[in-house]
Amino acid sequence: MSDDVKRIALVTGASSGIGKVCAVELAKEGFTVIINYYPVPPCEADANNVVKEIENIGGKAKAIGCDVTNSNAVNGMVDEIVKEFGRIDVLVNNAGITRDGLLIRMSDDDWEKVVATNFNSVFYVTRPIAKVMMKQRSGNIINMASITGVYGNAGQANYASTKAGVIGFTKTIAKELASRGIVANAIAPGFIETPMTEKLDKEKIASNIPLGRLGKPEDIADVVKFLAKPNLYITGQVIGVDGGLVI
Numbered sequence: 375m376s377d378d379v380k381r382i383a384l385v386t387g388a389s390s391g392i393g394k395v396c397a398v399e400l401a402k403e404g405f406t407v408i409i410n411y412y413p414v415p416p417c418e419a420d421a422n423n424v425v426k427e428i429e430n431i432g433g434k435a436k437a438i439g440c441d442v443t444n445s446n447a448v449n450g451m452v453d454e455i456v457k458e459f460g461r462i463d464v465l466v467n468n469a470g471i472t473r474d475g476l477l478i479r480m481s482d483d484d485w486e487k488v489v490a491t492n493f494n495s496v497f498y499v500t501r502p503i504a505k506v507m508m509k510q511r512s513g514n515i516i517n518m519a520s521i522t523g524v525y526g527n528a529g530q531a532n533y534a535s536t537k538a539g540v541i542g543f544t545k546t547i548a549k550e551l552a553s554r555g556i557v558a559n560a561i562a563p564g565f566i567e568t569p570m571t572e573k574l575d576k577e578k579i580a581s582n583i584p585l586g587r588l589g590k591p592e593d594i595a596d597v598v599k600f601l602a603k604p605n606l607y608i609t610g611q612v613i614g615v616d617g618g619l620v621i
């Protein structure tokens with residue numbers, strides 16, 4: 375790839391929280407960033423604001439609405455990106471939800487929605503993009519897991535299972551795709567201050583974190599930027615970003 379071709383990054387669920395900050399930070403690194411958002415009006419407006427924020431700092435971004443739990447819609451999104459930009463260098467599988475509850479009270483719907491959003495989506499989005507990256511013979515895939523996927527968490531049987539699945543998926547595709555110059559790594563955040571954690575008792579949580587505070591989306595974006603580097607000699611790894619919570 376010549377130096378005048380911009381590197382392209384896709385961040386799913388980039389209209390808020392961790393995804394938004396990762397998108398802005400990747401744009402600062404010179405990436406053209408595709409801001410994927412859940413296709414409903416509030417998210418569309420949020421995603422357009424992320425595009426504006428990036429353009430205001432001289433970067434380039436495009437918002438694409440697509441429900442990542444819908445395989446056909448995902449294929450359409452990937453086709454649209456490839457048609458306009460010709461390549462995809464970095465994929466950040468970030469979209470995710472929680473529907474917490476104790477196992478014996480968890481509904482089928484709470485199980486299935488979390489599995490669809492946090493786990494099936496990672497498969498649906500990675501599959502067509504892996505084909506694009508294989509042709510390029512390069513690419514960096516970054517999957518947002520969670521420390522709960524490694525250690526479990528009472529009240530999150532659905533969520534923790536999906537994040538454990540994401541870790542297994544990451545290690546497997548790292549092995550499958552390495553010979554084509556593609557790396558795949560996962561990030562396992564602890565507690566990060568975003569809309570997802572806004573209802574939690576932050577003071578109580580912080581008292582159990584060795585570094586004494588919850589993480590910020592910027593703490594995750596720092597690691598995303600590192601894992602997005604070309605010619606990375608790291609693959610199949612799970613990087614904990616949790617302030618020492620699970621030492």
Ligand code: NAP
Nearest residue numbers: 387390391392412441442468469470520563565566568570
């Ligand atoms: P967030 O602010 O709620 O962001 C999640 C994003 O995903 C939202 O923009 C959401 O859109 C989007 N999304 C949900 N379903 C989608 C779908 N079907 N299609 C497209 N986009 C969809 O939460 P966050 O804390 O930034 O979480 C980002 C990732 O980090 C998640 O995978 C989460 O599991 C992981 N994580 C977070 C923490 C934490 O402490 N915050 C810890 C460990 C792991 P809507 O706004 O429409 O829902």
